[in-house]
Amino acid sequence: MNTLKKRILDRIQPDLALIEEELTRNLEPHIPLVSHVAKYIMLSGGKRIRPVLMILSARICGYEGGYDKTLSVVFEYLHAATLLHDDVVDGAEVRRGKPVAHSIWGNPATVLVGDYLLARAISIASKTEQVTIIDTIASVTADMSEGEIHQLLHRGNLNLNEAEYMEVIRRKTACLIQGACRVGALLAGAPEDKVQALTRYGYDLGCAFQLVDDLLDYTADDKILGKATGTDLKEGKMTLPLIYAMAQASDKDRHRLATIIRDGARNPEDFSTVLELVRKHGGITYTENRAREHVGRARESLSVFESSETRSTLEDVAHYVLKRET
Amino acid sequence: MNTLKKRILDRIQPDLALIEEELTRNLEPHIPLVSHVAKYIMLSGGKRIRPVLMILSARICGYEGGYDKTLSVVFEYLHAATLLHDDVVDGAEVRRGKPVAHSIWGNPATVLVGDYLLARAISIASKTEQVTIIDTIASVTADMSEGEIHQLLHRGNLNLNEAEYMEVIRRKTACLIQGACRVGALLAGAPEDKVQALTRYGYDLGCAFQLVDDLLDYTADDKILGKATGTDLKEGKMTLPLIYAMAQASDKDRHRLATIIRDGARNPEDFSTVLELVRKHGGITYTENRAREHVGRARESLSVFESSETRSTLEDVAHYVLKRET
Numbered sequence: 001m002n003t004l005k006k007r008i009l010d011r012i013q014p015d016l017a018l019i020e021e022e023l024t025r026n027l028e029p030h031i032p033l034v035s036h037v038a039k040y041i042m043l044s045g046g047k048r049i050r051p052v053l054m055i056l057s058a059r060i061c062g063y064e065g066g067y068d069k070t071l072s073v074v075f076e077y078l079h080a081a082t083l084l085h086d087d088v089v090d091g092a093e094v095r096r097g098k099p100v101a102h103s104i105w106g107n108p109a110t111v112l113v114g115d116y117l118l119a120r121a122i123s124i125a126s127k128t129e130q131v132t133i134i135d136t137i138a139s140v141t142a143d144m145s146e147g148e149i150h151q152l153l154h155r156g157n158l159n160l161n162e163a164e165y166m167e168v169i170r171r172k173t174a175c176l177i178q179g180a181c182r183v184g185a186l187l188a189g190a191p192e193d194k195v196q197a198l199t200r201y202g203y204d205l206g207c208a209f210q211l212v213d214d215l216l217d218y219t220a221d222d223k224i225l226g227k228a229t230g231t232d233l234k235e236g237k238m239t240l241p242l243i244y245a246m247a248q249a250s251d252k253d254r255h256r257l258a259t260i261i262r263d264g265a266r267n268p269e270d271f272s273t274v275l276e277l278v279r280k281h282g283g284i285t286y287t288e289n290r291a292r293e294h295v296g297r298a299r300e301s302l303s304v305f306e307s308s309e310t311r312s313t314l315e316d317v318a319h320y321v322l323k324r325e326t
Numbered sequence: 327m328n329t330l331k332k333r334i335l336d337r338i339q340p341d342l343a344l345i346e347e348e349l350t351r352n353l354e355p356h357i358p359l360v361s362h363v364a365k366y367i368m369l370s371g372g373k374r375i376r377p378v379l380m381i382l383s384a385r386i387c388g389y390e391g392g393y394d395k396t397l398s399v400v401f402e403y404l405h406a407a408t409l410l411h412d413d414v415v416d417g418a419e420v421r422r423g424k425p426v427a428h429s430i431w432g433n434p435a436t437v438l439v440g441d442y443l444l445a446r447a448i449s450i451a452s453k454t455e456q457v458t459i460i461d462t463i464a465s466v467t468a469d470m471s472e473g474e475i476h477q478l479l480h481r482g483n484l485n486l487n488e489a490e491y492m493e494v495i496r497r498k499t500a501c502l503i504q505g506a507c508r509v510g511a512l513l514a515g516a517p518e519d520k521v522q523a524l525t526r527y528g529y530d531l532g533c534a535f536q537l538v539d540d541l542l543d544y545t546a547d548d549k550i551l552g553k554a555t556g557t558d559l560k561e562g563k564m565t566l567p568l569i570y571a572m573a574q575a576s577d578k579d580r581h582r583l584a585t586i587i588r589d590g591a592r593n594p595e596d597f598s599t600v601l602e603l604v605r606k607h608g609g610i611t612y613t614e615n616r617a618r619e620h621v622g623r624a625r626e627s628l629s630v631f632e633s634s635e636t637r638s639t640l641e642d643v644a645h646y647v648l649k650r651e652t
Binding site for chain 2: 033034085090107108113116119120122123125126127129131134135138139141142144146149152
């Protein structure tokens, strides 16, 4: 483990332990199926980045109450609900090296447990009795769900451009992370400039997080990633490395890429060909640079806060997004 | 059309027209797929009973504001979301005489549009900025989703008893109708006794509604019902007519029933046999009586209100639940 990761983990260890407790405590104990499916999806290597960010955001705004740990699970439940429904939607078979939930429990249970987690999330949020918090979470949920539909409709759309892609990843990933940071600030009753700063931090961090995710699907080591690289390509998902390369490529190379994408990249050598062309036309470097810019902006947003251990942890988290291998 | 139905429709016609407008207006206009799927499920013969009840409940409590029509769609969206996910879960092929959504748009779009409607419902609710309203809707959502899971787990459970069945239908149907009536009262800022009265009215009406639904699956005319009778039986859903008959039957008849249920009622004559045994052991009459009791209690709950056209419409709606054929 690298030093950065170790430093972050050391600092958030006490929070992580309490988050785990709350994740279990807030599930309906009388329906073992819910616990099984929910824990299966939540325990399969998740990083708890969303709850951690909510807690750190509340803390940097001086929150001293006791509801942060409970409220933080909202963001893990919403994330898990999306993963469960995504797996049904994508028909994927493996996530993080394990069979997906619907291949074990079937579509019905997977859909319903996703619904349950969504409902629990809203229910926990409503217990804050803070309308701004509830409204943020409600909007995030609506935004994410529209994003999922957009993504479904854009599948196999070779003409997806960078702006449309950024809108897809904003809805798919950034808005939930942004929501977690914003809600942390709101829970602490922070002044507007700090709420805004953390909202921006969350947005940029979320964009960087997804950009790196999409990069890893091209560049990662399968064993470390826990799933096969090239999955997005096979599912017809156009991500920035490919979008940029297509835009830069010669007509001949663009045609080669388009043919492979349309055919669903079925041959084993297809992915190597695409990766080679994506590298050749600068798709990897361009995406890395965009991710780095977002991380830079995320860190800049923290400048309204005085130096503190919490600020330094939030900066480290942003920095780590660029370094992660899974 | 019978006189009762005509009288109700005449009185709620202006409300119905505004509900239809709001149902469309609150869907994302930029994603045609959402409109197509949502309208398909919402326009397939729905009675708008939930929005109507919310509006009437607000009105009987003296509401004069302008948000009732918008807020009322929450209850149709939540209902439609449940139907969409139910269809995926049940693998049903026909609803109200039309192919179900997932057989046209596929599971992915059906799951995601269900999620979208759920998210929109919460989002519209949060715009009231009334914590009691948001909390009611959040709780209903959680309750319904647990109910769906319970129902999935109870499928084919021959030992389901009446109390367990009542809990299933409370969560499946009654809690949403109860929530609609309660939210109407809360929107109007009604005093606690009236909020309670309408909450009870909604609960009993919802129970009666589902009891009649379950009865119709045994006794209706397929053509009027718009789907085949005997569907619950084929799906292994134990409903009160059958539960009661099983409890009353001789060992021999109980054994015959159990064998057919376990085999999934696959033979054409199975349903006739079950219906005959259910009638013989009083399952139909018993269920009718239970529905009538709930309707009686629903109407009694309205006694805290002075006589008015709205009260009389709410009474008529309760009465009509017993008379409906679809």
